[in-house]
Amino acid sequence: TYEKLWLVAAMVLIVGFIATITYGSVGLGIAMVDDSEDTLDPNEINDHEQFGDPGVVQVGENEYEAYVRAQTWTYNPNTIEVPENSEVTFYVTSPDVIHSFSLVGTNVNTMVIPGEVSSMTVEFDEPREYGVVCNEYCGQYHHDMEGTVEVV
Numbered sequence: 001t002y003e004k005l006w007l008v009a010a011m012v013l014i015v016g017f018i019a020t021i022t023y024g025s026v027g028l029g030i031a032m033v034d035d036s037e038d039t040l041d042p043n044e045i046n047d048h049e050q051f052g053d054p055g056v057v058q059v060g061e062n063e064y065e066a067y068v069r070a071q072t073w074t075y076n077p078n079t080i081e082v083p084e085n086s087e088v089t090f091y092v093t094s095p096d097v098i099h100s101f102s103l104v105g106t107n108v109n110t111m112v113i114p115g116e117v118s119s120m121t122v123e124f125d126e127p128r129e130y131g132v133v134c135n136e137y138c139g140q141y142h143h144d145m146e147g148t149v150e151v152v
């Protein structure tokens with residue numbers, strides 16, 4: 001019947017969309033795996049086990065965790081270096097106001113809310129340098145808030 005034909009057509013369209021999105025990610029040499037949020041007391045961030053001394057930690061053969069503090073008006077650490085063919089989970093929080101953590105030219109983009117931990121897992125296939133920018137207005141030097149992810 002026609003109803004079945006429409007159903008099949010709709011399915012084909014959906015699969016097509018997913019394929020397009022997947023291709024878009026792979027084409028950048030980047031793929032997002034997971035996206036979730038936890039909570040944290042903003043007043044304790046500077047004494048926090050990971051966020052007090054943020055940086056990259058190796059947790060598996062090709063797996064890394066990158067702890068980042070987004071704060072007025074910089075990222076700490078400002079340069080995040082990870083190897084190629086790695087899977088990196090970023091954990092980003094803010095001790096002050098709302099920022100974002102956005103890799104220029106990719107779909108990696110998360111809002112960073114004080115007291116919340118934004119996390120996302122990204123696969124980096126090839127050596128490349130990504131700019132990190134803040135897309136949320138956070139005050140006087142918002143436009144200077146930049147960092148770098150170096151895949152080496």
Ligand code: CUA
Nearest residue numbers: 099134136138
């Ligand atoms: Cu931080 Cu805009």
